[in-house]
Amino acid sequence: MTDSQLIEQIRENNDLAFRALINKYKNLVYNTAFRLVRNSEDAEDIFQDVFLEIYKSCDAVRFDEDLTVWIYKIAYNKSISFLRRKNPAKASNNNNDIANNELKLIEKNHPAKQLEQKENITTLYRFIDQLPENQRKVLLLHKFEGLSQKEICEKLDMSEHSVESLIYRARKNLKQKLNAYFKLNS
Structure with missing residues (x-):
């Protein structure tokens, strides 16, 4: 069923179509929310809000x-x-500030090993956010949403060569950033 057919059926109050839409886009919504708030419970709350808004x-x-x-x-x-609602004084579009605030909360509640893992994930997301927009978009669709290169081509109306090149450059840039970071912090 196409997206337009799903939307038409949702407009006609078809609950099965809405469930199909949720199943199709649940990873996109959850991963986007988690990437920004970096907390699974908050990401789940946002997930529900997003699909309510969509409906x-x-x-x-x-x-x-x-x-x-x-x-x-x-x-x-x-x-x-x-x-912004959670902490208006510290909310900004700067994901580094968000990540640092989240790490402070984690330090109080989790053992050191989990904190180290969270720092690594936060660092990864920070570097992903620093990639050029096209590289970031293609990498997120490929690695986080699980889309094939062909699906990305269709979604973004790009040639296979362009998508392949963007994925390659995104990985290369990300690898360089991570190597430099871990050399500096080891």
Whole structure:
């Protein structure tokens, strides 16, 4: 079933179509929220808010726009709004500040080993966020959303060569950043 068919059926209050939409986009929504808030419980709350918003506003979907992009924007905006509500004084678009605040909370609640793992994940996300937009987008779709290169080509209307090249450069840039970071901090 295509995205436009799903939306049409959701508009007609078809619960099975809405469940199919959730199943199709659950990874995108959860991973986007988790990447920003870096807390699984908060990401789950945002996940629910995002799909509630999608259900309420599916009449606003235009069929000439990419549903994935529309859903991603909702997930991103809900995550940023959550962060601003949670701590308005410290909320910013700077993911480094967000990551540092989250690490401080983790230090109080978890053993050192889990903190070290969280720091590594936070560092990885920080470096992913520093990649050029096209590289970041393609890498996230490939590695975090599990899309094949062919699916990414269709989604982003790019040639296979472009997608392959962007994935290669994203990995190379990320590897260089991580190597430099771990050499400096070891």
